[in-house]
Amino acid sequence: MQMILQQSALSIKDTLEMTKNLNRRINDQREAAALSDCLELMDLAMDRVMDSMVALENLTAQSQFDVHAWLSSVLTNHVTCMDGLNGPSRPIMEPWLNELISRARTSLAAVVAVAPPPPTEEEFWQRSLVGEFPEWVTGSDRKLLKSLPKGVKANITVAQDGSGNNRTIREAVASAPDNYKNRFVIYVKNGKYKENVVIGKNKKNIMLVGDGMSSTIITGSLNFVDGQTILQSATVAVLGDGFIAQDIWFQNTAGPVKRQAVALRVGAHKSVINRCRIEGYQDTLYAHCLCQFYRDCYITGTVDFIFGDAAVVLQNCRLVLRKPMNGQQNVITAQGRTDPNQNTGTSIQNCDIKPGSDLEPVKGLVKSYLGRPWKQYSRTVVMESNIGNLIDPAGWLEMKGTFALETLYYGEYLNRGPGAGTSKRVNWTGYHRAMSEAEASKFTVANLIQGGVWLKSTGVAYTEGL
Template identity: 50%
Template sequence: MAFQDFDIIQERRRQERRRTLKKRLIIALVVLFVLGGIAAVAVVAFGSMKNNTNDSNKNENKGGKHHPPSTGSSPKTPSSAPATPATTQSAAFQLTSVCESSSYKSLCTDTVAKTTAQNPNAATDPKELVKSFITSTTEELDKAFAKAGTIRLNTEVEKRAFDVCKEVMENAKEELRSSFDGAGTIVPGKPQANGDLNNWLSAVMSYQETCIDSFPEGPLKLQFMTTFNSSEGHTSNSLALVSHLAGLTNLPQVQPAPKQVQPAPKQVPPDPKQVQPDPKAVQPDPKAAKPDPKAVQPDPKAAKPDPKLVKPDPKAVQPDPKAVQPDPKAVLPDPKAVKPDPKAVQPVPKQVPPDPKAVQPAPKLVQPAPKRRLLQTGFPLLAEDGLPEWMNHEERKLLKDEEGAMPKPNVIVAQDGTGKFKTINEALVAIPPKHQGRYVIFVKKGTYIETVIVAKHMVNLTIYGEGSQKTIITGAKNFVDGIPTYHTATFVAAGPGFIARSIGFINTAGPDKHQAVAARVSADKAIFINCRFEGFQDTLYAHTHRQYYRNCVIAGTIDFIFGDAAAVFQGCMIYVRKPSPNQKNIVTAQGRKDKFETTGIVLQNCKILPEEPFKPFTKQFKSYLGRPWKQYSRTIIMESQIEDFIDPAGWLEWEGNFALDTLFYGEFKNTGPGARTQGRVKWAGRKDITREEAMAYTVETFLQGTWVKEAGGPVRMGLGS
């Protein structure tokens, strides 16, 4: 038995040696096959690189012909050391995939080809690609505006409209410079970190639309639309690229292109307990049998394209196929179209402060505007504490607490001569150009009939009064009198970081004068607390950038909260007034042109109710929550009280089917008889949203609202309980 057992063991060992030998021979054959494949790929890649180099040179010549570099304000294309050709080819292919979510795909792919040819690092560093996209946008905008300047203007209305274009184009160029400088701040996987960049680029889109909208309907407006079509496409693609990259979990590091073949990790030594092959057995040549780890194991991270770069982020806003082409209905009559009057309301330029020793002419005695009483009669009577009588104890306490202690003013404005200045504009002109920190102006009670403009260079300015019905800024500019809507504003806030408290802003033009703006706000991170905005059509123009309104009163008839800002209204009283015969009331008209803009109107914890004189007539007029001014109009109403005068349909179309599939109108946890959504319109974009969806439109998320807290303003960062 022992000898038989020995024979069996010997036979087993021979079989194991044969299996081992067979296995090693197979490995050797595989190694040879892989090495041959690598050699073949290298030959093909070398040929492809050569062709790509020739194509790049051709593209550079094409780019120079069709896209001449802009002189002047355009940012320069970022320069950098060239990447290796193989890496450039691979990364460019991956980044081209971001164009899949673009509304202007052909323009996007052309821009990628051009920019990567001019700046090879743009193919490997997404941040460089964003800079290149912004540069292309700037160049196209410069060309568009230069071409617009050659268009013949025949009437005074057309000339005033072009003055608006000049003003907003300067703003757009400044935003593009900020965008270029901020392109390096993109943080992968954290869209909130890209708030500034999205904010600036969204404003650039809005400014171009403002220019077009300033012209009356007709061939001239269509000509301007065509002129700015390309620059708007580049702006949209820049926004789309930022949105795509923000959704990635990782971005390539800015470094020299790594070699495709990386050293393989250390091999695990064989287990000594395993049966070892007979040393006397014939072994294959170790040089042929053992695969070279450095040659056989290319780094999978280098060989395979990053799937997150190849596929657009599923969470990113997906392109609507119907919106890829410019909407033909955009040319339809647009009441907002005729919006600007440049000469009527130019931003206050930097001026030399008046000589305090000089005798100032005595201003005319300011009397309330003739229609002021008519506008105020519809509001509830005020109690001794200055608040409406209908407010309960908790609401009164909340408002009193939020009023808080006012900051010490740098200057005081008083009509009775007890301050340093008698008009607000005098105080604005006297702001020291090199003032550091926040500048505070206290305006004593009175009705100030003047067009007040907080210009863009007036940064971090606070203006507060003695109460929104005591300190009043009023005017009566309107569209019927030949002033573009953009320039009818009684009050304009353009300086970043602007804060207003306890002031009333009123346009007394009346309903027969059509568009008549009480306040136009384009200041970024603007805050209005306990303020009042009164008018009829187009009362509050929330034009651009991030804005926050708390405990304010807004009153009007048609589209009386409109614009393309990212604006949140908390705890505000929205009063609908009696319109002219045959008119409808519409609370909001949001103007988001592009699906990648981070803009919208949010009403949170507000009350939407009829003004007292309108109550007996609510059955005679239809009233709606909003309508789509632009293709991707976005309005959210949440945790608010809606009275029963609002039509059960809730929302009104602009004209025909325009924007009904691309708008987004969300309602969440509203109360009151007008909040029932069973009878709402059945549009694809109208939705009862969930709590999770509503969170995207809170101050914390939608406005990146830490700046509201830092400014000391009362704010609810999230949703209610």
Template identity: 45%
Template sequence: MTVTAVQKAQLYNLLSAALTNVDTCIDGFSHSQSDKKVQADILINDWMGLNSTVSDLLSAMDNILKVKETETVPPDGEEWPECLSAEDRVLLEQQPRVVHVMVALDKTGKYMTVSEAVKNAPVKSSERYVIRIKEGKYKENVVIPKNMTNLVFIGDGYDKTFIIASKNVVDGDTTFSSATVVVAAISIPLAHRHSRSGSASISAVVRSTCAATLYPDLCLSTLVAAAPATAVKTSRDVLITALNYTISIVGNNLLTVKNLERQRLLLSPREQGALSDCVEMIGDTLDEVRATSAELGEFRFKNYSLAAHKENLLTLLSAAQTNQDSCLDGFSHGGADKKVQAALIAGQKHVFRLVSNAMAIINSLSTAEEAAAAALKARPEERRLEEEWPEWLSAGDRRLLQSSTVRADVTVAADGSGNHRTVAAAVAAAPEGRSASRRYVIRIKAGVYRENVEIPKKKTNLMFVGDGRMNTIITASKNVVDGSTTFNSATVAVVGGGFLARDITFQNSAGPSKHQAVALRVNADHSAFYRCSMLAYQDTLYVHSLRQFYTHCTIAGTVDFIFGNAAAVLQSCDIQPRRPNPRQKNMVTAQGRDDPNQNTGIVIQRCRIAATADLRPVLASFPSYLGRPWKRYSRTVVMQTDISDVIHPAGWFEWDGNFALATLFYAEYKNTGAGAKTGGRVRWGGFRVLTSAAQAEPFTAGRFIGGGSWLKGTGFPFSLGL
């Protein structure tokens, strides 16, 4: 079906309002424990069904309704929404030529109260009905009911005409009913009688910008809904407007999930955990989209080059999309989970598509300045390096990672000889908002620490220093079989940015029969790990999102044991498939890139891939593969790595039949060892053998995660190439 952009935007607004009404109904029972009993006993099942139905309609509109081509009509005048006619704008900007009725406290008008004037106004009027409210303080609650359409209030000035009341929650009202003035009427100009053309004015710049996205109709309709045409003059205006609209949608989405989370009595423990995960991740999405919009705002007013910041913007938005996917993944462990998932899926996918469009627009903004900036960043191709670190690691951080002695701010010791007995206690006591120049170092003495640890978002630039990976071990056993979500099963979860760790083992001891059980989850930007071990079975290392770097680490596991959607580089690491359960296959990676505009992937460079001692004698019974595509645009590159015969000659394995085999990006470059021969590799459309340094260069640490050189103070040679 073909509609105008304005018509599609109106449909979005109506369905969004329907979802908001249901949420607001639920909110009305949130003021006391007795309210919540009614909320839980009566409303939750109906809420979930209605929410799911309306959400499905919102999602379906992207595919069913197509925006028609229209002639460009130059906008003029002030920046008013297009639903306001020329006559409406005159009413708002100038003294009205016609006043239908007057309200005055001094009895010089027809009515003394605003409510009386509203009550006697015409019902379902197709023309504007103007109520003049003279100077004074009108102490009353006013409701404009749904059938009182096209009313206009004109006062004598915002400092002269006041409508005042005092309803509130403490005295027994709901938030919804406490409003001094309530406007429930709607007006839908279906005929567009005052429009200068038969449909929305959509400029050429909007059309050309939206054409570069995966969801162009959604792009057009949201822009019409979000801003007047005069506010969108350049492609960057399109991008900023789209992001600001996305922020509002994510905020509503977060409220929806929080409302559902409150119904804990009707949810299983795993559903409760999954909803808590969603609240955290959607909150992260909101922060990431806001950060992107703020950074773009600086470009807008300071004329910054997009080229120098493009990867940072894509990193933030890639993480935002990953959060939406991960929220839904938390409900994929059982049939009961999927009922709750159904109530969320359309809202999450809607945000995913909005963010996708923003990333596509960023990728499409290629100017001569950006091309020149890219040329200046060209890297030498064949300079060999002994070591390589991301450029966002300062010289001080590199010394911290490598120094034999590090001065700690606090010490953790299980025997009581330090400041804290547990790692979690040390993290809880750490300051918030540390800068990289004032890194907070927690030394963890030798010992086995049986605990789950989370470094929250506000605890930035923390560093863990152990006494060696064989001596300092943090271990726990949360897992999916026992009721956890994959996301929440991590022994150590890192969310605070700028995190560093060295000389520690992160372990999940749940065992192969417990399915997903994460040792380390990282969704922290600019995080790095040196001489650490990550040990588990299925889903050992969760490189969830943002930029990450691992060097001289050991990662051991069975199924999908390095997985996620970060931009992650592993250098000089030992990657060890171990013995799985009977009839299982080992998968080294399961990368989760779900949009072609994301700048994410897993890069394994100059590592060693070999079997553990327990797998070695039974290699023939348990084939191992370099990876399989968890999501449609999965991207993994293995280069300059020694691959033993633990890897099957086919190299890679499918996820589910032909899913993603043509859209994935799997590549190998200059690998060695018995398992590195590419003659027997899969023949998928998305697999390739890289044959030149130019093809491999984008996946080096210097290019892929925005870094790549030693600073002079480190004393080591450096290279930004292969």
């Protein structure tokens, strides 16, 4: 396994150098931006390969899961790089990237081959379910999550009126220490902050907390039509592991005519987004990779507005579909799993799926779907959720003809509401209209993202992890 990863690291290093040289010779602005994305993605992939090599020297059950997640993200990063190249650099980059993708697949297959068997159904039910937040959230973080913003004890305060340490969020993030081992709290007072924020890979364990999802607004309008890549269009992009956001409104105001315009992009391992509003149209929330948990969030959009290749659970969230452009269809999810050995997937649990005020009067004229397969092994489940009557009876939509219909995994479990009936759902090989309890349990926080345990203090009704 170490030998496989060493070879991957060498290949990434060589491809990085080649990409830097190519980027210096490209005159096309959009292509240069795509190559810049590739440089960032390969740098992140290199970090995860090196992290995996270290973890494999002293493997535990938890580090085994981390390695699986890290190497899943390596493949995602390489594929994302390839997807962004549509100009003259693609034929040059393609053979290099195909080799990286092949090595990433080999690494994943090796990790799965040496992994301990998953818990039996009986072992799963014996786990104690006593939590609210995943196990990686420490006791002190739980106190923060319950107490903020009142009486907040922040390391840095951001306020537009000058009453804090900084006037912009970008300044606050820049002043946070790199690779900080403890929680670093940035409190953002109420106001509308017009800025694009990147929380880089070295800004670990940052907690961004506001005065409420209607009070503290981070807004931007970068988009694909005006020349940004999808990655770079994000109003807020998060790469630092251990990130927590609470009581923030993430917004991209580009509008539907600007196509892809991301409000929040997350590629941080073990991240928690709690009580936040994430607002856009197409591609609102880019859950790009690694393990993520969204709780009590309000997420709006039109086309593929929750997309990416993370292992992500969205629980107790409101998913609000907006009015798209004429001729467009609404699709909630576009999950991007490209290999059956990736531990990624999107789990929507106990959420409320409904139309926004602009869609409500015309919902009968706009077709809306739960998801469509962005990639070959797309994996999405909707469980214990309230599905409004805006969802088409077919439930799910093809991406392109028969692509991925036999290899995807889409499932529904104990949903309710006028749109929850499955009798007229699609009849695809990979669609599971009535998941068993044991099958559904694979997509809980305990299993999909190894969150471990829930805290009972939430008061949310659940049984045996579902």
